[in-house]
Amino acid sequence: MRIVMIGSGYVGLVSGACFADFGHHVCCVDKDASKIDALREGRIPIFEPGLDELVARNVEAGRLEFTLDLAQALPGADAVFIAVGTPSRRGDGHADLSYVYAAAREMAGQLRPGAVVVTKSTVPVGTGDEVERIIRGARPDLEFSVASNPEFLREGAAIEDFKRPDRVVIGVNDEHAATVLREIYRPLLGAETRLLMMKRRAAELTKYAANAFLATKISFINEIADLCEKVRADVHDVAEGIGLDTRIGPRFLQPGPGYGGSCFPKDTLALLKTAQDYETPIRIVEAVVSSNDNRKRSMGRKVVNALGGEGRGKTVALLGLTFKANTDDMRDSPSLAIVRALQDAGAAVRAYDPEGMEQAAKLLDDVTYCGDAYEAMEGADAAVIVTEWDAFRALDFERVKDTLKEPVLVDLRNLYDRADVERQGFRYVAVGR
Numbered sequence: 001m002r003i004v005m006i007g008s009g010y011v012g013l014v015s016g017a018c019f020a021d022f023g024h025h026v027c028c029v030d031k032d033a034s035k036i037d038a039l040r041e042g043r044i045p046i047f048e049p050g051l052d053e054l055v056a057r058n059v060e061a062g063r064l065e066f067t068l069d070l071a072q073a074l075p076g077a078d079a080v081f082i083a084v085g086t087p088s089r090r091g092d093g094h095a096d097l098s099y100v101y102a103a104a105r106e107m108a109g110q111l112r113p114g115a116v117v118v119t120k121s122t123v124p125v126g127t128g129d130e131v132e133r134i135i136r137g138a139r140p141d142l143e144f145s146v147a148s149n150p151e152f153l154r155e156g157a158a159i160e161d162f163k164r165p166d167r168v169v170i171g172v173n174d175e176h177a178a179t180v181l182r183e184i185y186r187p188l189l190g191a192e193t194r195l196l197m198m199k200r201r202a203a204e205l206t207k208y209a210a211n212a213f214l215a216t217k218i219s220f221i222n223e224i225a226d227l228c229e230k231v232r233a234d235v236h237d238v239a240e241g242i243g244l245d246t247r248i249g250p251r252f253l254q255p256g257p258g259y260g261g262s263c264f265p266k267d268t269l270a271l272l273k274t275a276q277d278y279e280t281p282i283r284i285v286e287a288v289v290s291s292n293d294n295r296k297r298s299m300g301r302k303v304v305n306a307l308g309g310e311g312r313g314k315t316v317a318l319l320g321l322t323f324k325a326n327t328d329d330m331r332d333s334p335s336l337a338i339v340r341a342l343q344d345a346g347a348a349v350r351a352y353d354p355e356g357m358e359q360a361a362k363l364l365d366d367v368t369y370c371g372d373a374y375e376a377m378e379g380a381d382a383a384v385i386v387t388e389w390d391a392f393r394a395l396d397f398e399r400v401k402d403t404l405k406e407p408v409l410v411d412l413r414n415l416y417d418r419a420d421v422e423r424q425g426f427r428y429v430a431v432g433r
């Protein structure tokens, strides 16, 4: 199959490289010249474990290429995937579909008869209808299909997720699109992966429902964690106690500083907007969004409390800035709210993150970025673990004590055992225990 991938970000690049690895010919397109230049020079513009090797191997094999020129990529394409961003629209939280519709307009003139256009971007119900309308408007006589194939990969484990997904969701309104997409995903279809064929609108909604449900699980355990702190119970015991019930499941029950990243915050908001538009409010998700917003900022207050209730004149070392480990993605990371809350309280912030500092520097002012965790802790009144990077899982506590001004560790990811840390003479503040 010949595939064009419009958008070469986290999703487009990983999907394109994996499709090439399945044996398809893939051309990844992007408007961002710096990305395409980097990829052509063999550099990967994002941090994603294993992606450099996967891309290099498929470029070498002649199955994967990169271009700025969509018109040059399109002739002969059996399927054109749209994997551009769908951020929150400023002001109202609706998904901003301008990039998706622009891609539809840009491709319309060059599509070959029988081409299948596939939205991989996360898009609200009905977007496929509009993509179809745009292309039909430009090419009234063209035979083409529009399908939905939402992506469920997680940054940091994206290649594994793409190649061994729990399921592949495909939304089609005609048999030709189903045949082409089945062929594209055929290499995955063994005993392990189920390919779910459904109507396009159901596929579009499935993605939002999945993310909203996962966000709900996170907020649920975070609120239970707060209650645990009040009643002196350990949230990990409770999480295990409920998670072993197969109706609930153990995953997404780790308490922390709140969900962030490029998907959950914007997708929960967009789902609420769709629900409002259809006059079917989803109160549970409304509560989740508000709970998570409050939580991110309340983590800043938790740190100030650990400093004795006063931030002014204090310095805090943040270990980790990205919304989770193994990514450089800073979009909507809880660290953004935490840093602002600390600065509002008058504290100075030093920080170290293995991959996220370049992106963080674009979003945060007045933070001192450091070369490693120990440098960040130099002279600080407390260290705060914000992201669960492996680099923070085995800190040398003797060295930490010598480096910090005060031996205070706030562990927002519960990486350590309280008794172990306290035995080393630290004041230890965790989440829900």
Ligand SMILES: NC(=O)c1ccc[n+]([C@@H]2O[C@H](COP(=O)([O-])OP(=O)(O)OC[C@H]3O[C@@H](n4cnc5c(N)ncnc54)[C@H](O)[C@@H]3O)[C@@H](O)[C@H]2O)c1
Pocket: 006, 007, 008, 009, 010, 011, 012, 029, 030, 031, 032, 035, 083, 084, 085, 086, 099, 102, 103, 106, 120, 121, 122, 123, 151, 152, 153, 154, 155, 262, 263
């Ligand atoms: N990042 C994730 O973990 C993840 C997971 C599942 C789904 N998604 C969804 O996938 C979509 C893409 O997300 P992402 O994180 O890859 O975004 P991203 O911002 O990393 O990448 C999007 C890319 O599209 C390019 N682009 C925009 N308009 C273009 C056009 N007309 N032609 C060519 N290139 C264009 C941009 O330059 C950018 O490089 C979003 O809808 C997102 O919600 C993301």
